[in-house]
Amino acid sequence: MQKKHLIFIIIAFVISLGLAFFLSPYASRSPDGLEKVLEKTGGSEKIGAANPAWKNAPLPDYTVPGVKNEKLSTGLAGVIGAVFVFVIATVLSYLLYRFAGRKKKL
Helix, strand or coil: CCHHHHHHHHHHHHHHHHHHHHHHHHCCCCCCHHHHHHHHHCHHHHCCCCCCHHHHCCCHHHCCCCCCCHHHHHHHHHHHHHHHHHHHHHHHHHHHHHHHHHHHHC
């Protein structure tokens, strides 16, 4: 990888972390599309709304458990999500790059 590509990736990553941290607390508190449809159709009762699976999620309702400040908690959840997506994208990109390189050699 060229140095200019690496610098671009690092700058883009830092900007995405800043956006995730500072803009996440201002996201809409309204239900997302799937939640809205489940509420309208009564589907949430059918799938067990008494104990919804997302309440047992690692970052339930886009917050970090144990952090009392709501805006800080939501911002940290945004950063954790951005890091998670970056790591997955990096690993997939690397694997695709390696696989494409092997295929050309055959």
